[in-house]
Amino acid sequence: MDKPNSSFNGAHPTLYWHRLEDGRVQCDLCPRHCQLREGKRGACYVRANSGGAIVLTSYGRSSGFCIDPIEKKPLNHFLPGTSVLSFGTAGCNLSCEFCQNWHISKSRQWDTLADEASPSQLAHTAKSHHCASVAFTYNDPVIFMEYAVDTAIACHELGVKAVAVTAGYIDERPREAFFQHMDAANVDLKGFTERFYRKLCHGELQPVLDTLIYLKQETQVWLELTTLLIPDENDSPKEVEAMCQWIADNLGPDVPIHFSAFHPDFHMLEKSPTPKATLIQARKIALEVGLNYVYTGNVHNQAGDTTWCPQCGKLLIGRNWYLLEQWNLHKGACPDCHHKIPGVFQDKPGHFGRQRIPVRISQTLE
Template identity: 60%
Template sequence: MQIDADTPMVPTRHWHRLADGRLQCDVCPRECKLQEGQRGLCFVRGRYGDQVVLTSYGRASGFAVDPIEKKPLYHYLPGSRILSFGTAGCNLSCRFCQNWDMSRSREMDRLQARATPEELAQMARQHGCRSVAYTYNDPVIFLEYATDTARACHEAGIRSVAVTAGYINPGAREDFFAPMDAANVDLKSFDEAFYWKLCGGHLEPVLETLRYLRRHTGIWLELTTLLIPGQNDDPAELDAMTRWVVETLGPDVPMHFTAFHPDWRMTDLPPTPPETLRHARRIARDNGVHHAYTGNVRDPEGSTTWCPACGAPLIRRDGYRILEMRLKPGGHCPDCGSVCAGVF
């Protein structure tokens, strides 16, 4: 592992020594087994000095102040601003990655912005952000940096949002999500073959993460599925996925179906037709999902929050911009009084 004088080497927690002398990283299901000087597939965790260290602590690939709807989160502090940042590397190898310049980076010079957890919390306050998002690449691989930042944010009155694929092991899972307030989990498909062939991972650990979040935490949860033509947009798969969500996670977990555009190693496929997204939304609603949305397309109906009880529009959006917020205090529908699930 190439280490320069400016690279931080922060000791990590989730690893153990194997009988053959290698160190196994236990953060995610890849469980990389490392000789001295080797990095894991994520690139930012590696063995150095007979321990597993994080080499991206305090260094980011950039910052942005976004509407929280861009994460996407539609039921968590709608209309608020969120400070977004990430590092480099990833523990999945999705061929369709839309942030591949960061997640697939193997150059530490991508990480030119430096910020301590306390500085990030103050940056969020200075820009009027109510929360910080750990995003762009998957934050589970910079777990220590993300959780330290989340704790610093809480001390400053700022909330934390994890934007993640949920590919993480028990133990690390509890550690990572403990200081988080909300999460958008990328449920890439409901098919094991898709996860293995196109992402280099497995479906079941992601489902385990979703079960954990709903059953054992108070974290606000939303889901996103990027629909790729001919890969994960089959109506039968979407039917099975949305039925599982309602039966296992509950009908109030919002689902976002977003449009793919050709990128990284899947430039031979066309963009997702808007009708595919609208059809996925219909399947979800027919199966009992109360809040199903379309994304990356102009679709007023698919971006509106509707009351699941009376069907009245509650929040109208144009892209990431809120046009009308009709919710009463406590998230109540102004027409029938029913409560809309979320944090408002």
């Protein structure tokens, strides 16, 4: 690989690209396949053509670091009750009209990336704060793949897990290289029609479905799904049922799904918030289709917060928002009927609760 020139300070080499006959360079990371002339950035804004090669311009830089409950990602079957060091960068390879982190994902201001940390610093910070995992979140880690992978490797050396919160919009070759370093993923399945993805995300649905099938069938990555239900856009009972049936048929009934409430943001300020009743109805539809672990998010709904045994109906993990109030799992199984609950569980839950702790890496490590 040619060494990139200095047109982007601190740029980091990448692997997935090729040169075109007209002198442009095509990025092969995601289905957008941006074709860039020298000095130009891709749609994600953080990958650019520098010296005839695609480089990552945001390596080692972040929009901030925070310790969260793992349930906030949301992951309900992955080390419940534990804390996770969360961070993102800037940019995104989808352009969702309803983006709820738009000030990060759509940022074109480099002061957004005011915090710096090496992969080793991140791993040691997570370890020193007793975080069970590090999450690549706030914006999609696919676009800062090299930074995320290096951080995951550094975390694994210290016994810290790696979590990807992603839309799954990635090509086949980098997909394998990215997810082989992840322990868990929450994939945002934004809707279940190509119309929705084209109109509101400016992308395509099928690559996301391909990522989901790959994760379930070809990896050991713990997988959960999230769908933000937007009034009159992707919340019809027919679409919810079709999506849940696809999940049951292709991923199986044990992949947890979180139906989350939309609030007006970014370019969809005219939309009303999602009614709680819509989430409850979606959960009911999913359970009727045969999905075993269906949750509701951004609303307070005890039934939708709780993990129930799908075989005997016993309450296994009782949650109050992000706080675990009841824990009845025994060695990852229902204590009554002994049904094994899929997930990554410790013998005892964590007790991090609802805390949110901002972290400055420079203050924690010299």
